[in-house]
Amino acid sequence: MENAFFGNFDLASLSIWLFWIFFALLIYYLQTENMREGYPLENDDGSPAPNQGPFPVPKPKTFKLPHGRGEVTVPSKENEDEHRRDNLGDLMEDVAKSHGFPADPVGDPMLAGVGSGSWTPxxxxxxxxxxxxxxxxxxxxxxxxxxxxxxxxxxxxxxxxxxxxxxxxxxxxxxxxxxxxxxxxxxxxxxxxxxxxxxxxxxxxxxxxxxxxxxxxxxxxxxxxxxxxxxxxxxxxxxxxxxxxxxxxxxxxxxxxxxx
Structure with a gap:
């Protein structure tokens, strides 16, 4: 036993630490991949939110869409603009000064596309x-x-x-x-x-x-x-x-x- 390769090294401790390191890296990877759309975060008025979270936005990656529907790069300004409604400010009015509160529709509420009738392009x-x-x-x-x-x-x-x-x-x-x-x-x-x-x-x-x-x-x-x-x-x-x-x-x- 004196000439054992690992001697008194604790293999069980090494295994558990390797598992925790792998698990932490997996969480980091999955969270950053989840941030390819909808980030950086924005306030209700479209300005950048002050709290972007602890994880950085990932580098752009291009995906080939199936059935010949082209490609999409995320994150990218082009992808964000494609899913953005630029006229929302004309269709609703804020009822509170703080962010995150509901907004009232302007004009015909059935066609404004805000509140319970919200839709995304x-x-x-x-x-x-x-x-x-x-x-x-x-x-x-x-x-x-x-x-x-x-x-x-x-x-x-x-x-x-x-x-x-x-x-x-x-x-x-x-x-x-x-x-x-x-x-x-x-x-x-x-x-x-x-x-x-x-x-x-x-x-x-x-x-x-x-x-x-x-x-x-x-x-x-x-x-x-x-x-x-x-x-x-x-x-x-x-x-x-x-x-x-x-x-x-x-x-x-x-x-x-x-x-x-």
């Missing part, structure tokens, strides 16, 4: 699955899917939050890879704008009718319309969901007031 292109096909498609355009459980809403009347009947459900838009219904397609009657509109299924209560409480009958004509009758882009998804989200707070003036 995602790319105006459909989200694709692993094979390069659009993920969200109308069920009426495919023969591969059917309703296997629950209530089929197609053909049912659509009732708004104020009790008005605004149209009927004409189709369901499904997330094909996930096999989930994402949107219901509404065929509006002429008195409420006509044409077709989409509503995220999470805003719907499906019984004998399809009840949408977030907006009133007069608001359905203003629901954003998709450019294609068979596809929805990521930007269109943002704006459609934001419109119904805005209605939760702004469709009725009473909703924005305290309950007590």
């Amino acid at each position: 995602r790319r105006d292109e459909p989200e694709l699955d692993g094979h390069g096909h659009a993920k969200i498609v109308p069920m009426g355009q495919t023969e591969s899917y059917r309703v296997s459980a629950g209530r089929d809403p197609r053909g049912r009347f659509v009732v708004a939050g104020d009790g008005e009947v605004v149209g009927t459900i004409s189709d369901m838009w499904i997330d094909a890879p996930e096999q989930l219904v994402r949107y219901l397609e509404i065929e509006l009657d002429a008195d409420h704008g006509g044409g077709k509109r989409l509503v995220p299924i999470h805003f719907c209560q499906i019984w004998k009718t399809v009840k949408i409480n977030s907006i009133h009958g007069r608001h359905f004509a203003g629901v954003p319309v998709t450019k294609s009758p068979t596809q929805i882009t990521k930007l269109e998804e943002e704006k459609i969901s934001a419109y119904y989200g805005a209605g939760i707070l702004y469709a009725d003036e009473k909703r924005a007031d305290p309950l007590l």
